[in-house]
Amino acid sequence: MDLAYTDEEEAFRAALRDWLSVVLPKLPPKPPPDDWPARRAYDTGWQRALHDAGYGDVHWGASPTKRLIFLEETEKAGAPYVGAGFVGLLHAGPTIAAEGTPAQRERWLPPILRGDEIWCQGFSEPDAGSDLASLRTRAVRDGDCYVVTGSKIWTSHAEVADWCELLVRTDPDVPKHRGISWLAMAMDAPGITVRPLRTLAGSTEFAEVFLDEVRVPVGNRVGEENDGWRVTMVTLSFERGTAFVGEVVACRRTLGELARTARANGRWDDSVLRRRLGRLSAEFGALWRLIQWNVSEGERGGGPPGPGGSVFKLRYSQARQELYDTAAEVLGPDALDVSREWTLDRLSSLSYTIAAGTSQIQQNIVAERILGLPKGG
Numbered sequence: 001m002d003l004a005y006t007d008e009e010e011a012f013r014a015a016l017r018d019w020l021s022v023v024l025p026k027l028p029p030k031p032p033p034d035d036w037p038a039r040r041a042y043d044t045g046w047q048r049a050l051h052d053a054g055y056g057d058v059h060w061g062a063s064p065t066k067r068l069i070f071l072e073e074t075e076k077a078g079a080p081y082v083g084a085g086f087v088g089l090l091h092a093g094p095t096i097a098a099e100g101t102p103a104q105r106e107r108w109l110p111p112i113l114r115g116d117e118i119w120c121q122g123f124s125e126p127d128a129g130s131d132l133a134s135l136r137t138r139a140v141r142d143g144d145c146y147v148v149t150g151s152k153i154w155t156s157h158a159e160v161a162d163w164c165e166l167l168v169r170t171d172p173d174v175p176k177h178r179g180i181s182w183l184a185m186a187m188d189a190p191g192i193t194v195r196p197l198r199t200l201a202g203s204t205e206f207a208e209v210f211l212d213e214v215r216v217p218v219g220n221r222v223g224e225e226n227d228g229w230r231v232t233m234v235t236l237s238f239e240r241g242t243a244f245v246g247e248v249v250a251c252r253r254t255l256g257e258l259a260r261t262a263r264a265n266g267r268w269d270d271s272v273l274r275r276r277l278g279r280l281s282a283e284f285g286a287l288w289r290l291i292q293w294n295v296s297e298g299e300r301g302g303g304p305p306g307p308g309g310s311v312f313k314l315r316y317s318q319a320r321q322e323l324y325d326t327a328a329e330v331l332g333p334d335a336l337d338v339s340r341e342w343t344l345d346r347l348s349s350l351s352y353t354i355a356a357g358t359s360q361i362q363q364n365i366v367a368e369r370i371l372g373l374p375k376g377g
């Protein structure tokens with residue numbers, strides 16, 4: 001493992017810092033958390049600014065080390081994160097880059113990088129979450145199209161997405177993992193109904209998506225027909241292995257703010273609380289080291305991240321919940337103020353051990369694929 005930065009990487013950091021100091025003061029104020037059209041405009045505007053300055057491909061085109069530098073510097077400077085661009089930039093785009101044909105890469109990647117198009121993820125169904133391969137949404141060939149019928153659930157950003165990375169069953173007569181295909185579906189195609197779902201925090205971040213004979217061109221299939229499970233594993237390895245990385249830096253910043261708040265409001269005198277803050281600081285420090293280790297190993301090996309992403313996802317999602325529980329202790333009654341963004345962050349922190357595969361599923365992956373333990377009964 002080599003964690004030292006080269007001169008070129010340090011020059012990248014310095015140039016980025018300079019650029020951020022110029023553009024950030026001109027950035028419009030962040031829209032309210034639940035105004036999704038406004039948030040789409042804000043998030044895509046930021047991605048466009050990054051693209052125009054030569055940083056558009058930093059999440060998957062640049063070297064992973066530059067990405068870490070980018071995340072450190074943008075977070076330190078208080079720059080926006082990917083927001084509604086999460087799926088496109090952090091797992092649909094990287095999947096198409098890794099598995100798509102040259103024509104598919106040409107069609108879909110530049111608009112993601114320019115901030116022109118937003119993607120959502122149509123994987124989960126009412127009876128297919130952890131057991132994703134049980135999905136029932138059918139796609140039947142009709143000439144040069146698939147006719148897709150079924151429903152998806154928990155589709156984040158579906159309301160404002162242009163495209164959906166969609167899993168469909170293209171062969172119902174083979175074992176369940178073998179009959180799945182990975183499609184790119186235009187969200188304005190006839191037959192799609194999006195019904196927002198309200199979260200605990202009142203947000204309509206995700207939705208149910210109903211598909212009634214939606215026509216998707218066969219050319220929008222990424223990978224071979226019925227080979228979608230393999231492509232899905234690529235998507236999930238990006239989602240678990242690299243997509244949440246940037247948020248660790250944000251959590252470290254939140255932790256620093258909490259320590260300052262505790263000093264100011266007297267909670268710092270509580271030695272139990274101080275110990276919790278210290279332990280969390282060590283935990284996020286260790287997570288950042290784990291990320292650096294993964295990046296260093298990944299740069300040597302190339303290719304998509306492996307099942308090691310599950311170790312990160314498991315610990316990160318747990319640590320994030322502990323961080324926000326501790327925040328509630330530091331803030332006391334102020335922790336109930338739902339108009340504050342961090343209160344919403346606390347409520348949503350609960351979802352991190354569920355989204356992108358629950359903690360129990362990550363534990364199964366670690367046990368079976370990393371530790372080589374036998375499958376449970």
Ligand SMILES: Cc1cc2nc3c(=O)[nH]c(=O)nc-3n(C[C@H](O)[C@H](O)[C@H](O)COP(=O)(O)OP(=O)(O)OC[C@H]3O[C@@H](n4cnc5c(N)ncnc54)[C@H](O)[C@@H]3O)c2cc1C
Nearest residue numbers: 121122123124129130154155156351354355356357358360
């Ligand atoms: C904030 C958020 C955003 C999301 N965004 C999207 C999205 O954009 N697109 C999308 O497709 N999905 C999305 N999801 C859905 C998410 O991927 C699923 O909720 C998740 O995979 C769990 O599936 P499930 O809800 O069906 O739970 P279930 O699979 O029903 O699991 C219920 C419980 O049983 C446990 N369990 C199930 N099977 C096993 C097993 N074999 N071993 C041990 N324990 C097991 C689970 O760990 C869990 O505790 C999102 C979810 C959240 C919370």
